[in-house]
Amino acid sequence: RYERWFLDHADVVVAPSERTGTHVEDVVGVDTEVTVVPNGVDTDVFAPVENPRERFGLPAGPLVGYTGRHGHEKRLEVLVEAVARLDRDVALVFGGDGPAREDLERLATESGVDARFLGFLDREDLPAFYAALDVFGFPSPVETQGLVALEANACGTPVTGVNAGALADTIEEGVTGYRAPADDPEALAAAIERTFTDRDRLGRNCLDRRDELSVDHAVDRLEAVYDRL
Numbered sequence: 001r002y003e004r005w006f007l008d009h010a011d012v013v014v015a016p017s018e019r020t021g022t023h024v025e026d027v028v029g030v031d032t033e034v035t036v037v038p039n040g041v042d043t044d045v046f047a048p049v050e051n052p053r054e055r056f057g058l059p060a061g062p063l064v065g066y067t068g069r070h071g072h073e074k075r076l077e078v079l080v081e082a083v084a085r086l087d088r089d090v091a092l093v094f095g096g097d098g099p100a101r102e103d104l105e106r107l108a109t110e111s112g113v114d115a116r117f118l119g120f121l122d123r124e125d126l127p128a129f130y131a132a133l134d135v136f137g138f139p140s141p142v143e144t145q146g147l148v149a150l151e152a153n154a155c156g157t158p159v160t161g162v163n164a165g166a167l168a169d170t171i172e173e174g175v176t177g178y179r180a181p182a183d184d185p186e187a188l189a190a191a192i193e194r195t196f197t198d199r200d201r202l203g204r205n206c207l208d209r210r211d212e213l214s215v216d217h218a219v220d221r222l223e224a225v226y227d228r229l
Contacts, residue, residue, distance in 0.1 A: 008032050011229050014222070016145035017166035035225055039147055040218030043210050045127060046154035052128035056118060062090045064160075064192060065133040067121060068148050070098030075162075077107055078139040081185035082192060084111040092137075095121040095129050130155035135195045138167060141182040146170045149177075150213050158202035160188065160195045174198075175205050 007013050007030045014037050015021035021034045053060070064083055070076060077100070083092045093116040094104065101117065108115035121129055130136065136152035138161030145166045149159045159177035161167040171177045178194050180187035195202060211217060 004028050004030055012225060014225065018169045019166045020144045037221045037225065038150075038218060039145055040215035041147070041150050041154045041213045043154050043214045045123070046130070046151045047127060047210075048156045048207070049128045049131040052132035055125065055128045056093070056116075056132065058093060058116065058132055059091050059114075062088055062196060063093060063133050064090055064135045064137045065093040065095070065129065066137050067095030067126065067129055070094070070096055070100040070104060072100045072103075073142050074098075074100070074140040075183060076100055076104055076139060078183055078185050078188060079137045080104060080107050080111060080113055080115065082137070082139070082188035084113050085186060085189040086193060088196070090114075091116060093118060093129075093133070095119070095126075126151065127155050130157050133157050134199055135160050135192055136177075137188075137192065138162070138171075139182070139188060140167070141165050143167055143170070153177075153206040154210050154213050156203045156207045158195050158199065158206060160192045162188070172205075175202070176209065177202060 010032050013024055013032050013034045015024055015034055016039050018036055021036045024030055024034050066079060083090055091114045095118045097120050130152040136157050136159045138149055138159055141162050141164035143166045149170050152159055153176050159171050161171050161179055162182040163179035164182040171179050173179055178191040180191040
């Protein structure tokens, strides 16, 4: 009730994704107009990197990865289970840290997954991390936008994630990656396999859309909201 009262005192509410905007309208129940302006990515920082795997000592074969908070709500165990189902030998690399890390390490060992845990990464390391991956795996159903997915795209890396929360909008199906139902390791594995197959085409699409992801583009859209008011 407080959130609804607070937002109803604004002239407009800005949400970072369509799904978040719908949540504000239908669940929070605001009467104020809601408009969507995605957060932008610093495309001067998040860009393709030459020979990125050397920085982290990562193997040369197929590589799936994720970086961010290792929270239980992120459902990262689904990503481990999906990689375990792949028919090819794939290394899985995690950047970041959090309370779910110990469980993820144990699950990877039990599942026979070659998982590497790099710990917290400085911001200047993130472009190389994203660029090193063949696929950025994102099983979290609770994102309000999923900015790390857009950062990965800006570095030329497609995303395989869930068709839930904001990722249903952030991942352009068949354009910048593929989606699968939430909490379904088998479906996520199939989507990862499709992404591997289409990796070159998806990567080119990601790079072609870098200008649309930029902070400048987001600021222009936000400025248009103020001008309209």
